[in-house]
Amino acid sequence: MTILAFLIMLGVLITIHEFGHFLFARMFGVKVETFSIGFGPPIFRWKGKETEYQIALIPLGGYVKMYGEDSMTEPVQGEVNKEAYNDPRSFHSKTRWQKMLIAFAGPLFNIILAIVLFIAVYAIGIKEPAYLTQPPEIGYIEKNSVAEKIGLQPFDKILKVNGEEVKNWKDLTIKLAMKSGKNIDIEVLRNGNVYKVSATLPEDMTKDSFGISPIIEPKVGKVLPNTPAEKAGLKEGDIIIAVNGKPIRTWFEFADFMSNLNEKRDINLLVKRDGKIISLMITPEYNQELKKYTIGISPKFEVKTIQYPLDQAIVKAFDKTKELTVSIYNVVAGLFTGEVSFKTLGGPISIAKFSGEALETGITTFLFAMAFMSLQLGYLNLLPIPVLDGGLIFILLIESIIRRPLPEKVKEYLAYIGFALLGSLMIYVIFNDILRAIQ
Numbered sequence: 001m002t003i004l005a006f007l008i009m010l011g012v013l014i015t016i017h018e019f020g021h022f023l024f025a026r027m028f029g030v031k032v033e034t035f036s037i038g039f040g041p042p043i044f045r046w047k048g049k050e051t052e053y054q055i056a057l058i059p060l061g062g063y064v065k066m067y068g069e070d071s072m073t074e075p076v077q078g079e080v081n082k083e084a085y086n087d088p089r090s091f092h093s094k095t096r097w098q099k100m101l102i103a104f105a106g107p108l109f110n111i112i113l114a115i116v117l118f119i120a121v122y123a124i125g126i127k128e129p130a131y132l133t134q135p136p137e138i139g140y141i142e143k144n145s146v147a148e149k150i151g152l153q154p155f156d157k158i159l160k161v162n163g164e165e166v167k168n169w170k171d172l173t174i175k176l177a178m179k180s181g182k183n184i185d186i187e188v189l190r191n192g193n194v195y196k197v198s199a200t201l202p203e204d205m206t207k208d209s210f211g212i213s214p215i216i217e218p219k220v221g222k223v224l225p226n227t228p229a230e231k232a233g234l235k236e237g238d239i240i241i242a243v244n245g246k247p248i249r250t251w252f253e254f255a256d257f258m259s260n261l262n263e264k265r266d267i268n269l270l271v272k273r274d275g276k277i278i279s280l281m282i283t284p285e286y287n288q289e290l291k292k293y294t295i296g297i298s299p300k301f302e303v304k305t306i307q308y309p310l311d312q313a314i315v316k317a318f319d320k321t322k323e324l325t326v327s328i329y330n331v332v333a334g335l336f337t338g339e340v341s342f343k344t345l346g347g348p349i350s351i352a353k354f355s356g357e358a359l360e361t362g363i364t365t366f367l368f369a370m371a372f373m374s375l376q377l378g379y380l381n382l383l384p385i386p387v388l389d390g391g392l393i394f395i396l397l398i399e400s401i402i403r404r405p406l407p408e409k410v411k412e413y414l415a416y417i418g419f420a421l422l423g424s425l426m427i428y429v430i431f432n433d434i435l436r437a438i439q
Contacts, residue, residue: 002356006348007059009355009370011037013110013377014062020109021064022051024102031089034065060348066102068092096396103389103396110378111321117371118317125307126364131214132170138212140252145211150197152212153190154250160187169214174327178334180205181341203343216251219300220271227296232282234297235273242270251299258284261293324372328379347429386411386418 014037025032031050036042038056045054056062068090087093091102136158141148158166161175162185176184181203188195202208218240223229240248244267248254261267261284269280284293308316334340346354351373358369384394395414399405 002352005355005359005366006352008359009366009373010059010351012370013113013374014038014059016109016113016374017106017377017381018062018064020105020107021102023109024105025064025066025091028094028098028102029089030091030094030102031067032064033067034063036065037062039063066091096400100393100396103392104382106389107378107381110374110381114371114375114378115317115321117367117374118320119310119313121364121368121371122306122308122313122316122320123310124364124367125305126368127303127305127362130302130304131216132173133168134214136166136169136172137215139215139250140213142209142211142213145209146199146202147211150186150199152186152188152197154252155215156188156190156195158186158188159194161185176201176210177205177344178331178340180344182339203341205344213252216299216301218248218251218254220297221300222298224296224298227294228282228285229295229297232269232280232295234269234271234280234282234295237300238271238273238278240269241272241277242268244268258294259292264293321375324375325379328376332380332383342428343432345425345429345432347426347433349430349433385421386414387422388418391418 018035018037022032022035033051035051035053036056037054038059039061040057042054042056045052047053068087069092091099094102138147138152138154138156138158141152141154158172160166161172162179164175166172166175179201181201183198183200186197186199188197199210201210220229220234220236220238220240223234223236240254242248243254243257246257248257264284264286266281266283269282271278271280282295284295286292287294331340331344335342335345354369354373355366359366381388382390382393384390386392386395391414395406395411
């Protein structure tokens with residue numbers, strides 16, 4: 001499932017990106033020699049009227065090879081360059097603004113794809129946990145976590161992070177993720193008083209979490225068959241209000257009670273069902289796989305479906321694109337300023353895992369994930385780094401300002417720098433992926 005989701009997502013994003021280059025090149029009369037999805041030796045190819053289309057072995061990218069795109073200077077190296085230099089169908093013969101539009105078209109199509117997918121998601125309807133839009137009130141503190149060490153407590157309400165107001169759990173999650181490995185100041189509301197605490201967040205928050213969870217009502221979501229819970233008459237929708245006379249306010253308090261149970265003995269549950277209080281006696285059984293006593297129930301996670309009419313879906317899609325654009329900018333800017341750790345970056349393995357989990361969750365979640373990845377691909381390709389689309393646009397802008405081509409040697413060295421930067425970054429994120437997988 002993970003591999004399939006990864007190939008589908010990457011294939012669509014690359015195809016759309018390269019189609020943007022292809023379409024604008026053809027629109028300006030440039031001959032496209034090759035349209036490739038993937039790099040390396042082709043595993044499938046076919047010949048069009050003048051373009052060879054292919055799917056290559058390594059699916060981590062793609063390219064559109066245009067006639068004359070390497071002929072960037074005067075035709076002094078032979079007849080081939082001279083022909084490309086003079087041919088009106090070559091990339092080299094086009095004006096700088098046409099070249100910039102051809103380079104810009106790939107990222108543009110990724111951004112457009114993201115908006116279209118967001119529209120589809122909001123029109124179809126996407127499910128998300130209800131707590132994400134709720135105020136960030138803590139329901140559980142993980143043992144030996146950063147949150148426990150700095151003194152946070154259940155039912156603390158987080159007000160601010162580094163002086164910035166926190167709107168809800170979604171907002172808090174983003175703010176914490178962007179500060180991985182950094183020091184942060186947190187303001188919390190506890191029993192009517194405001195307290196301030198400081199913490200150093202884990203470098204990799206996908207492996208070591210901050211250690212807080214939202215308040216989850218102690219409502220039974222599922223009762224497994226042939227378990228102590230089913231035998232005792234516990235039902236889906238029952239709300240646990242006490243265990244052995246001790247009041248239960250959140251699901252985590254019940255989970256802690258069960259985790260500390262080290263012997264087989266009867267427990268008394270008080271549950272609320274249809275407005276009535278019912279007392280049940282249950283004898284937990286030892287689970288060899290989990291290495292603890294269990295009764296066979298899971299919590300009820302409140303999920304809401306967000307669905308809009310088409311006109312509102314379009315508005316929501318543009319709002320979401322704007323919101324994520326700001327987030328992506330903050331992450332990229334944070335990488336340069338040191339506010340965001342490079343350890344938060346993921347490579348092909350992380351993307352594959354992300355894709356697989358999204359597809360297993362549902363088609364709208366997968367489409368949302370694809371839209372987010374498409375948006376990232378579009379913006380990152382606009383960075384002014386040589387060998388990226390943004391690098392070519394940057395060079396063409398400089399040439400437009402100085403009104404002459406840059407020396408070929410300068411372009412060559414810039415290309416070497418670009419390959420070195422991207423190559424180093426790719427090695428780093430793949431190493432990060434492997435390290436996460438091992439750990």
